[in-house]
Amino acid sequence: MKQIGLLSDTHGHLDSVALKHLKECDEIWHAGDIGNMETADALAQIAPLIAVHGNIDGQEVRSVHPKHQRFTCEEVDVWMTHIGGYPKRYDGNVKPEIFENPPQLFISGHSHILKVVFDKDLNLLHINPGASGIQGFHQVQTLVKFTIDRKDIKDLQVVEFGKKGRV
Template sequence: MDAIRLCLLADTHGILDPRIAAVAQGCDHVVHAGDIGSEAVLDECAAGTASVHGVRGNNDTAEKWRGDPAICARLPASIRLALPGGTLAVVHGDAWPARDRHRRLRAAYPDAAAVLYGHSHRLIVDDSARPWILNPGAAGRARTYGGPSCLLLSVSDSAWEIAVQRFAKA
């Protein structure tokens, strides 16, 4: 079986960097870890992909959402995606304090192969233990800390591989 490619992103706050949109179009799935900000971001993520999955971030509220507020209201707080070789758990991450977030995420999702979160806007790949803790950084314009970024996850029954995609600030 060929590997499945996922584009992991977060914290677009209504604007998806076009370079990340281009990366997403080459993937089988796009997974957004919250603070999406607009219906347009979801539409851009869906262009050319098999599916888009997303969770609600602390800024994904009816007052701040651009587009149909019913779409924002339907976003779950967390999801689990069954993938070849394991499960990817997805949350926004604002419920856990930064100082021990990774420990708490690992404790909350011990059966997952990886946990994807956003909120901090900081790109992190913590593969020091299972589950891996992944934060793709910010895929829009707000607080990108070095430029917009996302993660590419390739999964198969026998292996999971992660690659960082970071672009210069526009």
Template structure:
């Protein structure tokens, strides 16, 4: 299963429409995860044209973005949790383990800083932002490959 992870698209200020380099990765996605700060619900409609979308609410999402604060789902047997703001970097893995005790993977956003880190059996993954790179050298997204309940590959991919 190919999963594309996005966060912090910040439409319409940063996301006018799906950037071509993002669309390249969406074309063969089985599932799309958006870790919040969609900002305009139309982005979710645009993404849903490619694959089913799971989303959590970000701190900049208004009432038109209907999404839970957290989400826990099974993707091909892998237990995935989603949250927008995972808090301070220090202590994050332990905090996410307490918050999502059964998760194999936590996908989050908010900082716009890509991160792929494993600790004590928990993988925490921030895809960064494809459209609002802030202090990062590139806009990014995440690519995850899941098979038989295992995360076989997780990559941060530059799209700008």
């Protein structure tokens, strides 16, 4: 069993509330727009980090964190990418593979909109954790925590940090 902390779109900013929640996790997953290697390194000091780069990430981040991560956690097939779209509106970046070989859990960021949707057609859970940073149009900083226990994804919790930009 693993407790996962999932975030995206930090844009180089790590909030102390987010860090407190991530310290409870066995692994941290970042769905892109990390911002810089200092942010990635700080997360990796808390727990093992699995991350993808996003569209704002520079060459240093891109050289370490790929565009796509496809991996198994416990017994769950996971695919994480920054720009992936949503059920019924998947991005060309993931077509046709998502239809030919769908994962059990599909994670993307980019939109800064927190969404958890089950795709009945592909029998997969899609999670976008929203945005944990302070750059962008979102009003509330968010991350998602959940547990993977063998084949089960459970105990999903949305963590809201309050209003973006508060001190």
